[in-house]
Amino acid sequence: MNLSYVSRVFQSTRLGWRIGVASVRAGLIAVVVMTLAGCASSVSVVETWDGNPASAADAATLEAPGEIRVTRVNGSVMGNFLMEDLALDYALLPGDNEVVFVYKTIWAKSGVVRNGESKVHVIESEPQVVRFEAEAGETYGFEFDRPESRQEAEQEMPEFSAEIVSSAGTSVATSTVWDPSEQMTASRTPIPASTAESASARDENALEQLKSIWETASDEEKKAFLRWAFE
Structure with a gap:
């Protein structure tokens, strides 16, 4: 067996191994992407009630952008997610609802950042509460002024408020600073008459x-x- 033949076999084997590794990597990446997509779809709609109320079939939807972090709905604490700036939809039972949320903006720091120091400025509003009557099957969203700079955000944040608007663009409620002593009872699940x-x-x-x-x-x-x- 001559050396040139051995060299060709070795190079062919090494090439096949590289192709195999690349295929495995591509497969793993595809699995990870599909898993993340599945997780995102499973948490993109958050149910806000306990049990199995009949009216859940006609639930309304509250769309929250990444800047809005909903913390409570009708007294029930909403879970935290790995991605804080994740846009989520909250399923609401038809009728009176109370939503507590925080508005947060993030601004990159200019200049040199020391080791261990955050690279961004995080500016948050006081916890806000909004109360409104949700109609069955309706979709609602948050509407608020978005600052164009960190300085503008800092100036506007003490007076921040957001409106809840319907799919037709009609304002149904305006948020105010949340007072925990006035919160609704937890887990609004209707009791049959x-x-x-x-x-x-x-x-x-x-x-x-x-x-x-x-x-x-x-x-x-x-x-x-x-x-x-x-x-």
Whole structure:
């Protein structure tokens, strides 16, 4: 076997190995891209309720751009995502909704940046709240002034507010600074009327039973009950 033949075989084998590695890399890249695309589509619409309410089939949609980070809907905390500036759609149950959000702008720093120092200026608004009645199947969005410079953003941020507009461009609500003491109760899941009525009847029956038991209880039993109730 001459050396030229061995050299040709070696070069051919090495070329085939390179092509194989390139194919594997391309396949891995394709898998990663498809995985990321699948993840993006799975988190691009965020449900804002607990359970399986019937009205979820007619949910409205609130489109939030990357500058808007929704933190709470109807008292429920919205999850954090790996990409903070991800534009997301929030599915809202028809009816009254309360949305708490923060508006954030990012500006590159000019000049030399020291080691460990952030390369950008991050300017955020105070937490904002907006309350509006969502119509079934309607799509809403945020509308607000976008500053053209960091200085403009810093000046406007203390007075920042955003409007919620319908798909027709009609303003339905304007945000204000959020007061946590005025928030709605968490997880607005409608209770069917029949269930609410039966629950009310059970509460009345339980109350009457407690009254009758209290009237027949001894002083020591009443004291023991009060200690248990207020522990």
